[in-house]
Amino acid sequence: MGDKILKKAELQDVLRALKRTYEVFVPVKENDFYSFKPLMDEEKVDLSFTNTRLSPKPLVLPQSERMFEFTLDEKSEDAHIVKESPKDYPPRIIAGVRPCDAKALRLLQVNFDNPEFKDPWWVKRRESMTLIGLGCSQPCSACFCTSVGCGPFNEEGLDILLFDLGECLLARTLTEKGERLLQLGGMDTDADSGLKKSADEVKTKAEKKISSHVPTDKLREKNVNDLFDAPFWDDVAFACINCGTCTFLCPTCWCFDIQDEVIRGEGDRIRNWDSCMFPLFTLHASGHNPRAQKVQRIRQRFMHKLKYYVDKYSNGVACVGCGRCVKHCPVNIDIREVFNLMNEL
Amino acid sequence: MTDNPYLPFPVRIQQIITETEDKNLKTFKLSFLNREDEERFVFMPGQFCEISVAGKGEIPIGLASSPTEKGFLLFTVNKTGVVTRYLHNMKEGDIIGVRGPLGNWYPWEKMGGKNVVVIGGGFAFTTLRSGIVYMLHPENRNRFKDITVVYGARSPGLLLYRQELAEWEKRDDIKMHITVDATDDPSWPYNVGFVPTVTEQKITTSKDSYALVCGPPIMIKFTQPVLEKVGFKPGQIIMSLEMRMKCGIGICGRCNIGDQYACKDGPVFSLAQLNELPQEY
Incomplete structure (x- = not known):
């Protein structure tokens, strides 16, 4: 080479x-x-x-x-x-x-x-x-x-x-x-x-x-439940309108839905991008929803990228620092601030 | 599992049994269209499948039959959403699909040589039935010590598998404690009372025991302290969780509890494992 x-x-x-x-x-x-x-x-x-x-x-x-x-x-x-x-x-x-x-x-x-x-x-x-x-x-x-x-x-x-x-x-x-x-x-x-x-x-x-730096060094050692129960999630979620722009643009968001579609007796099973920002993502048929609240869904997005993925795969965080979600979020939620909050908890 | 983990095996509905007096629960007895599919389908009690109805979608349902029962699979389905409603209106002979087996299973290896306490409530008795049939099979029965079952429903007509329950009552190698919340039938031969109460009366030791607990959240909430009182440690209490699922193989991303996917890493977790995870289910 x-x-x-x-x-x-x-x-x-x-x-x-x-x-x-x-x-x-x-x-x-x-x-x-x-x-x-x-x-x-x-x-x-x-x-x-x-x-x-x-x-x-x-x-x-x-x-x-x-x-x-x-x-x-x-x-x-x-x-x-x-x-x-x-x-x-x-x-x-x-x-x-x-x-x-x-x-x-x-x-x-x-x-x-x-x-x-x-x-x-x-x-x-x-x-x-x-x-x-x-x-x-x-x-x-x-x-x-x-x-x-x-x-x-x-x-x-x-x-x-x-x-x-x-x-x-x-x-x-x-x-x-x-x-x-x-x-x-x-x-x-x-x-x-x-x-x-x-x-x-x-x-x-x-x-x-590159002028922007975020700390990630302590995420691995943090207790998952301490982060989950952290006091800052309400503040992080406050302005969120659950539009899903962040998950749509994120190169490391992969979640998808599976649906059947039928036209005149001929059908397809199709998968479509989905988003943890939407309540339907986790809604049970019974009506129960483990992530019914906006704050729960916001927390899921950041916890998944910065803690669950880190713990599950020992592969670093599920974020590549591309800045798309920072630039395109309509209410200016900044993942770099969440890195800070989680790492410094 | 097929080579493509998203592709269901085609199966025929062999028989439909209405289980409960409210007709909300039906058991579907399914047989594989292809013999080689049946041979590939190797499972353990506690696992589940995605039942696929072409044109409607897929639903995760626990396997109610035991691997010791050959030639068919049983699934008991509660009529709740789009797919289950449609399925309830299907006929014997209709073609559907089954994708699986999926998820982990009850810790049968660890439970070997131990007493097994099975505690179930309402329609969450399906994979527990699979486990009981499995343990009672002549090849397996002497691998386990005492088997004790506490199973309750709101009324006698809402108990699943009533004929089998009655047969198990007659056996001497399994202790049955069937209960209902209430009944106006004066000839009701079994217990009356909530599952936690009956558990408290009948389960008096945790020695060398594992408890398999499946039921509505309210039942689990009140059964847990009862078990802890007689000394069950969180590692001895085994539960099975439900979540909205799609892929069933830990890829589509929706059924996570912390870093665990209920579909692939579960659905069976010990209370000790759940205590380490965020309470988001």
Whole structure:
């Protein structure tokens, strides 16, 4: 594995050439926001984004996905039998992924792909993906990735990491998948030691630019019930309107619902993103609801990310410091303040 | 479990038994459409399944039959929500699905060589029935010491599995204490009184014992101190929890109690485990 170099303008030629083998997704600007879209032939690859509004999580866990299908037509001998829907998993390149969002996929892996159960669709989609990361030379004001075991040039989950060196890009291969992709894309110019040094400088500079820091060191040792019964939850929840924006945008939120839909006797079993912010999420058929109150649901969101996940997987917190929930919360609830409250309790 | 853990096994409703006088509880006897599915379905008492009704959805229901009963599965279903209401109107011969077995089970290994006290209330007696049938099976009975059952419902007509209860009453290898909150039947041969009260009268020692407790929250609340009074430690009190569930395999994220998923890490927990977790269930 090594460091290759290419001119910035060449990136789109390389990606376009790779479209013969892969489906290629890049950040595309629509109105004010970027999102991952298939790369069109006439399109210019735009690397001027801070981050996409939504992480690439829908490319692994679609917002709505058909799981199974069935027919209720009594004339069919398979009536009422739930069957797998045919699916294909073409190889995909996701280019321009920020290191925080790649790390998020790592954090989700323990949930969807564990020794006991494997979510077949998540696993196959994740395996079919090659991630080209783009290091953050200009982190945003809400970023706090360096506090949560990540960083603007963190490599976890990525196959290639790009360093923006002004005129050119340095491509660091991190996996065999990445190596194969560089070969296919014809990127074969080795970076000299001077360019490698520049890349290191870009990285160090970026890390220094991150002004937001949160403490996480005491979360593991805290007693779960002390945190659960902490006095600050009412204050944290006070302004919350339970809109679910935070869970929708969060790259590490994965909860989903399963529903059946039938049209003219033909049905699908579908899974849809769900949110712990909604009362229906935990409502029993009997009417009992363990999280009927807003404060209980807010507490669940933060406890899950900053305590339950930490305890269950010994894998750090389930937050990558991307700052999306901080920027987009309509009532300015700031997870960095909750980190402080929980860690310093 | 199928290769895809979300895919149900197809099953046929072989028989529907109305259990209670209010007709709110029916037992569904299900048989697998495919023999190989039946062979793959290996479970222990205490586990549950997602029952799948195509077009309506899935519901988590405890296995009421015992692994010692071959050729069918039993599920006793309370008519409450969308799927259960629809299921209650289905007919024998209809095709549905079963996904499982899911979750953990009562700690049968640990209970070996011990006395087992089974305490149930209302319709939360289904997986307890599975456990009792399992323990009474000739291959298993001598693995356990005394088996004592306290089972209560509001009235005689609301007790589940009445015929079996009567048969167990006649046996000498299980002590039955059936009770109802109240009855106007002068010939009622069993106890009258709430489950905690009857437990207090009949269960007088915790020596070498495990208690399996399933019932409505109010019953559990008042039974717990009774058991503690005779010396049951939190590790000796075993309970089974219910939560709203979807995936049943610890992935979809809704049934957690602290860092434990009721569907995968539970539904069976000891009181000692629950005491360590947030009280959010």
